[in-house]
Amino acid sequence: MPISRIAIGNPGEASRPDAIRAAFAEFFSMIIFVFAGEGSGMAFNKLTDNGSTTPSGLVAAALAHAFALFVAVSVGANISGGHVNPAVTFGAFIGGNITLLRTILYWIAQLLGSVVACLLLKFATGGQETSAFSLSSGVSAWNAVVFEIVMTFGLVYTVYATAVDPKKGNVGIVAPIAIGFIVGANILAGGAFDGASMNPAVSFGPAVVSWSWTNHWVYWLGPMAGAAIAAIVYDNIFIGESTHEPLPANDF
Template structure:
């Protein structure tokens, strides 16, 4: 059971150079991801004169987020594991792959990276604000909550299958591509309903800059539950490690 491997961490871990470097890497990876992903939406709005959402806009958002995430995961993989998502970090924590103290460092860095990216976007675009994630008019918060659970389950399941599983072999080389592709595919599936966040930090930055918090809990609770379920299911069904074995954080 992966929950048996959950660890708090040593008190001094948060100040260790490798942990701090990993947090900095998460900050920059998140900044890269959010700047490109959210920036694509702002560019589309500018080109269409703030027109209504269209299928082409959804495809553009999916491609931008997929490409940006492939890069963001790749550049952080050798330093922090390239989580680029508080939900992925939570899944790693639930599976016993990172300690709570390191997870907290990652969460702080990821949230700051998202906020800074949105502030830079606002400044660089002459005052345009990144649009906060919102539940569509014909979708209830509970519908969006379930959608976020399922989409994030797929994302973290992919992370475990391609990057965490010790049997992955050469499959780990394509992990960033697989992770980026599942995020892009999920945006195509869920973007019209709630924006398809799957990432609390991606939702947090635009919410701070625009100060819009409607149904914001959906974009935190849904991804965290989905990530935890994916970690537990994959670990119990396919990894089957000893209860005291722990993977190094650089494995993903």
């Protein structure tokens, strides 16, 4: 079980230069991702008089998030592993690929990055609202939890297969593209139902800036559960004890 490899980390880890650099990398990558992703939705709302729920708006959101995540993962990959998502970090932690202390450090950086990106968007757009994630009519909170679990499972499973697996070989080169593609595809699948977050930080920033917390717990429970399931499934079935190699501290 990967859970047997969970590590707490030593108290001085959070002050190590490599850990601090990794946290800054996550912070700036999150700003890049949220500013482009959330900003595309705000721009579409402005151009279409709040018509972001149209099919073209959904496609635009999927493309913007896929492109932005590809870049955000790429620029952070050599420093922090390019998680850009508390759920991805949690999945890496469950698989024994990152310590608890570094996980918390990443979470803080990711959440702050999302808030800063939303504040920058609100200022740059003259006060336009950064809309918090919400459920569509007829979609219950538990429906949305299932959506988030399945979509985040797909995301973290892709991360494990292309970035974490020691046997990944040359496929690791396309990891940022694959990660961006699965997020874009999941937005097309679930965006009309619950916004398709798959990322607690992406939900957290708009919620803080707009101070709207209705059903916010959905966007934490679903992604975290999906990430944990993906980590356990992939690690046990495809990596296993015999082939597991702890990755360097500056990677996953």
